[in-house]
Amino acid sequence: MMxxxxxxxxxxxxxxxxxIRGWAxxxxxAKEYTPDPVDDALDYLVEELDLELGLSTSWWAGGKLFxxxxxxxxxxxxxxxxxxxxxxxxxxxxxxxxEIQFWGHGSPGKVWILQKAMTALAFxxxxxxxxxxxxxxxxxxxxLIWFRTCSTFCGTRGxxxxxxxxxxxxxxxxxxxxxxxxxxxxxxxxxxGEKPMWPDTEGIAEGTPDRILKARWSMPWSPxxxxxxxxxxxxxx
Numbered sequence: 756m757m758x759x760x761x762x763x764x765x766x767x768x769x770x771x772x773x774x775i776r777g778w779a780x781x782x783x784x785a786k787e788y789t790p791d792p793v794d795d796a797l798d799y800l801v802e803e804l805d806l807e808l809g810l811s812t813s814w815w816a817g818g819k820l821f822x823x824x825x826x827x828x829x830x831x832x833x834x835x836x837x838x839x840x841x842x843x844x845x846x847x848x849x850x851x852x853x854e855i856q857f858w859g860h861g862s863p864g865k866v867w868i869l870q871k872a873m874t875a876l877a878f879x880x881x882x883x884x885x886x887x888x889x890x891x892x893x894x895x896x897x898x899l900i901w902f903r904t905c906s907t908f909c910g911t912r913g914x915x916x917x918x919x920x921x922x923x924x925x926x927x928x929x930x931x932x933x934x935x936x937x938x939x940x941x942x943x944x945x946x947x948g949e950k951p952m953w954p955d956t957e958g959i960a961e962g963t964p965d966r967i968l969k970a971r972w973s974m975p976w977s978p979x980x981x982x983x984x985x986x987x988x989x990x991x992x
Contacts, residue, residue: 764853764895765828767846768821769839770814771859771868772832814858817984826986827856836873840886852893854901861904861930863967864912875912875919887924894926899944901988902930906970908943909933909958914951921945929988932958933973939985940977942992953978 811832821827829846833839843855857866865872877883900920907930908917920928925947932941932953943953955964957978962968973980979992 762850764851764893764898765847766826766854767843767852768827768830768856768858769843770811770830770832770857771834772811772815773834773869817858820984821986834869836868836871837882837886839868840883840890844886844889848893850893851895852890852898853895854899855890856901856903858903861902861907863906863909863970864916866902866904866907866930875916878919878923891924891926894924896926898926899988900924900926900928901944902928903935903939904930905934906958906967907931908941908951908953909970910964910967911955913958914955917943917945917951918949921947921949929992931973933977934958934970935973935983937983938973938975938977938980939983940971940973940980942979942981942988944988944992 815832819830822830831839831842833842839857843852860867862872865874867873873883877887907913909932913930913932917928917930927944927946929942929944931939932943933939941953941958943951945951958971959967960969960971971977979989981989
């Protein structure tokens, strides 16, 4: 008698489809934006990233490669968070979700699409909370949400983000403490009820965990480093 195969779930990637040049200009032009490293720690992104690079093209190409070798089932770019979350929630709704990766911009405790951040407060607001709760119903103990973004787990805000997301989504959440590029350092994860085990100073070049003035760039010798085209998080991280 043949055993029916178990569906271990969808592997999904979403990415910020907006070009980095337009993203940086929007940050500079937005009336509500003040370059305050205590608040958003975005100053180093605007100053240090090469604005001639269209990173959305790199994220698209990486996703296409992963999909071609069957490491992803679905990928799509978005220019706002509500649309991205609704798309995931509606995608093959009868199937479980094994992994969600987001490729885009980050800062301590935040993940960005265009100039809009999603934070630990996402679960308090309907445009984010409602699709997130629908996604949660399809997650399992083995599911992973991985933010492949700069510095999201860095400092006090990064650790609070990690715990809040893990506890609210009921699965393991992964992200990085360093600015990432071809090398992606400071990769860590937290599960529901767990506390972050990495130092709250990791990834900080200048400042303190509560007042980050400058973040570190990823290097091959930095803690918990993977290469950009590595599709799987090491199990022990």
